[in-house]
Amino acid sequence: MLEKALKGGPKYWSWIFFLLLIIGAGFVVYVNQLQEGLTVTGLSRDVSWGFYIAQFTYLVGLAASGVMIVLPYYFHHYKKFKGMVIMGEFMAIAAVVMCLGFIIVDIGQPQRMLNIIFHPTPNSILFWDMIVLNGYLLLNVVIGWTCLESERQRVKPPKWIRPLAYTSIVWAFSIHTVTAFLYAGLPGRHYWLTAILAARFLASAFCAGPAILLLVVFITRKVTAYDPGKAAINTLTKIITYAMLVNVFFFLLEVFTAFYSNIPGHTHSLAYLFVGSHGHTELVPWMWTATVFAFISLALLVPPKLRDNQKLLPWALILLVIATWIDKGLALLIGGLTPNPFNEITTYWPTGKELMISMMVYALGALTLTILYKIATDIKRDLGELVEPE
Amino acid sequence: MKQSRRNFLKFAGLSAAGLCLAPTAAALASGGGGHGKAHAVVNANSKHAKRWAMVIDTRKLNTDEAINALAEVCHHIHNVPTIPGKQDIKWLWEGTYSETFPNQTNNFPSEELEKRKFPLLCNHCETPSCVRVCPTKATFKRADGIVAMDYHRCIGCRYCMAACPFGARSFNFMDPRLHLDMEKINVKFPTRMRGVVEKCNFCVERLAVGEMPACVEKSSGAMTFGDLQDPDSNVRKVLRENFTIRRNPAAGTEPGVYYII
Ligand code: SF4
Ligand code: SF4
Numbered sequence: 001m002l003e004k005a006l007k008g009g010p011k012y013w014s015w016i017f018f019l020l021l022i023i024g025a026g027f028v029v030y031v032n033q034l035q036e037g038l039t040v041t042g043l044s045r046d047v048s049w050g051f052y053i054a055q056f057t058y059l060v061g062l063a064a065s066g067v068m069i070v071l072p073y074y075f076h077h078y079k080k081f082k083g084m085v086i087m088g089e090f091m092a093i094a095a096v097v098m099c100l101g102f103i104i105v106d107i108g109q110p111q112r113m114l115n116i117i118f119h120p121t122p123n124s125i126l127f128w129d130m131i132v133l134n135g136y137l138l139l140n141v142v143i144g145w146t147c148l149e150s151e152r153q154r155v156k157p158p159k160w161i162r163p164l165a166y167t168s169i170v171w172a173f174s175i176h177t178v179t180a181f182l183y184a185g186l187p188g189r190h191y192w193l194t195a196i197l198a199a200r201f202l203a204s205a206f207c208a209g210p211a212i213l214l215l216v217v218f219i220t221r222k223v224t225a226y227d228p229g230k231a232a233i234n235t236l237t238k239i240i241t242y243a244m245l246v247n248v249f250f251f252l253l254e255v256f257t258a259f260y261s262n263i264p265g266h267t268h269s270l271a272y273l274f275v276g277s278h279g280h281t282e283l284v285p286w287m288w289t290a291t292v293f294a295f296i297s298l299a300l301l302v303p304p305k306l307r308d309n310q311k312l313l314p315w316a317l318i319l320l321v322i323a324t325w326i327d328k329g330l331a332l333l334i335g336g337l338t339p340n341p342f343n344e345i346t347t348y349w350p351t352g353k354e355l356m357i358s359m360m361v362y363a364l365g366a367l368t369l370t371i372l373y374k375i376a377t378d379i380k381r382d383l384g385e386l387v388e389p390e
Numbered sequence: 391m392k393q394s395r396r397n398f399l400k401f402a403g404l405s406a407a408g409l410c411l412a413p414t415a416a417a418l419a420s421g422g423g424g425h426g427k428a429h430a431v432v433n434a435n436s437k438h439a440k441r442w443a444m445v446i447d448t449r450k451l452n453t454d455e456a457i458n459a460l461a462e463v464c465h466h467i468h469n470v471p472t473i474p475g476k477q478d479i480k481w482l483w484e485g486t487y488s489e490t491f492p493n494q495t496n497n498f499p500s501e502e503l504e505k506r507k508f509p510l511l512c513n514h515c516e517t518p519s520c521v522r523v524c525p526t527k528a529t530f531k532r533a534d535g536i537v538a539m540d541y542h543r544c545i546g547c548r549y550c551m552a553a554c555p556f557g558a559r560s561f562n563f564m565d566p567r568l569h570l571d572m573e574k575i576n577v578k579f580p581t582r583m584r585g586v587v588e589k590c591n592f593c594v595e596r597l598a599v600g601e602m603p604a605c606v607e608k609s610s611g612a613m614t615f616g617d618l619q620d621p622d623s624n625v626r627k628v629l630r631e632n633f634t635i636r637r638n639p640a641a642g643t644e645p646g647v648y649y650i651i
Binding site (some may be wrong): 036037038039041043044045046048049106107108109110112113115116119121123124125126127130182183185186187188189264265336337340341342343344346 | 475476477478479480485488489490492493519522523524525526527528543544545546547548549551552553554555556557560561562563564565583584585586587638640641642643
């Protein structure tokens with residue numbers, strides 16, 4: 001089926017070329033990072049994880065989100081999601097590819113990476129994260145590819161796919177839970193040290209992930225005439241809305257616990273993020289942007305009239321994605337490491353090089369996604385499920 | 391790489407074995423003599439304990455100058471560079487009372503306490519969170535309680551830095567040799583490469599040849615180093631006679647460094 005990715009119009013090829021260009025440019029910077037070390041980043045002794053790991057955390061959510069389509073489809077026989085299942089699975093593949101990419105660029109000695117496998121350490125959550133992420137990648141590659149191939153052959157997917165699909169549903173929850181455990185199990189990091197961190201991760205994944213998926217599907221619909229159907233879009237939007245409500249609710253629980261208890265450690269990070277402390281206010285405008293965007297997106301999603309308005313929907317989703325990205329792809333990491341164990345503030349901001357390398361990983365994900373979606377939509381077109389765009 | 395680690399483990403194992411067998415020194419001397427390695431990992435005079443610990447008398451040791459002098463010795467013998475900015479490497483450094491004990495600050499501290507500086511270093515915790523999270527066992531706890539690093543195995547994921555509640559770990563963001571005077575380095579101790587984490591090692595290399603940690607030696611009696619599990623040891627004696635506190639006990643790591651206030 002891969003040959004489908006090699007045939008395409010000029011638009012397709014210029015997009016691919018554009019992505020390759022970004023990957024190439026980012027790679028040059030990455031080589032520079034390999035030569036000089038992570039000193040090219042804005043990281044420090046106090047804020048030892050930053051933009052890379054934050055992107056990794058955010059994208060694990062995107063990977064897990066496909067389950068919001070696969071679960072209703074397999075567990076509740078919600079047939080309207082049939083056209084989207086493969087899109088969710090392929091999105092998961094691209095997301096995990098980016099997750100692994102971000103881990104690799106964050107490691108100080110990448111050539112020793114396999115030490116995690118050579119010296120398995122079950123007491124480290126990172127060990128389990130490696131297992132669940134790679135397992136999830138494998139599951140989605142096998143399931144997605146087999147389903148698409150059988151669709152192309154116009155036969156029913158083989159029987160063994162079902163148990164695998166069920167496994168992948170449970171597995172999707174595990175990848176985000178384990179990633180939350182990376183943070184939630186650390187003493188002295190109060191912003192992360194909360195029992196509902198895994199629940200918060202899942203809630204934000206289940207709103208942000210499908211929102212990104214839906215946006216990508218809208219673009220795909222524009223360029224290929226692939227259409228998941230109105231009913232499917234409406235249902236997924238409802239799921240996004242509920243997940244976002246839960247996400248915001250969970251965050252407010254954290255705020256209550258911190259400020260009503262008034263325990264200093266618990267309030268410090270939140271105070272630093274939302275009002276600044278010791279005269280440092282770098283993240284304050286970001287946090288309030290996220291807050292405002294979150295509430296506007298909810299205002300556009302909660303009333304059924306506005307939610308079903310296809311013109312407004314993309315905007316609501318974009319606001320939601322920005323809000324959740326600021327919360328999880330930026331503030332969660334910085335807030336967790338600030339203030340440091342000495343109750344002092346060391347500021348962190350990603351450098352240009354860090355951003356370039358991040359662009360490379362994102363472009364790599366986009367390339368993976370483009371190729372997979374190209375194959376999927378071409379096959380659907382061959383099957384007569386799509387009409388050619390004029 | 392394998393070799394040095396094996397020696398290391400052998401050393402740890404021998405130390406443990408030596409403690410069980412009677413005359414410790416003799417047992418080790420015969421064990422150490424066998425493998426004839428160039429570097430003196432196992433020494434007839436090496437110091438042993440079931441659980442190494444340190445007590446710092448901050449009544450005697452509390453000024454910038456005094457603590458910096460200790461840091462200088464430590465950093466020199468371990469080839470720790472001084473890097474301007476926030477990517478510096480620190481094995482031993484100083485902090486105020488509120489930096490050292492941020493959860494136990496007082497709104498009206500005594501003037502004297504407010505002026506005091508406190509030496510900071512890795513606490514070689516009893517249940518170290520840095521060891522718990524390390525995915526490669528590059529950070530490990532030895533039988534004698536010292537939390538050690540295998541620089542050759544560390545992948546630089548920096549999980550241990552997020553996990554240590556004391557900010558005791560440093561990462562080599564850049565090649566540390568760029569900031570070392572290579573003419574003046576201590577050739578008996580390795581330099582590190584970029585991309586790995588490091589921290590105070592309680593001077594294991596000195597204990598192995600029968601010497602006390604460099605800072606303890608330099609502190610003119612303000613620091614006591616010894617076996618926490620031996621009721622007759624010098625640290626236990628000091629702990630019995632003085633009021634001490636440890637940093638951030640709420641984190642549950644059971645630090646092995648005690649401060650006399
Ligand atoms: S002080 Fe930090 S680095 Fe040292 S043993 Fe304890 S947790 Fe590990
Ligand atoms: S940075 Fe090195 S020592 Fe620290 S957790 Fe990772 S592998 Fe272990």
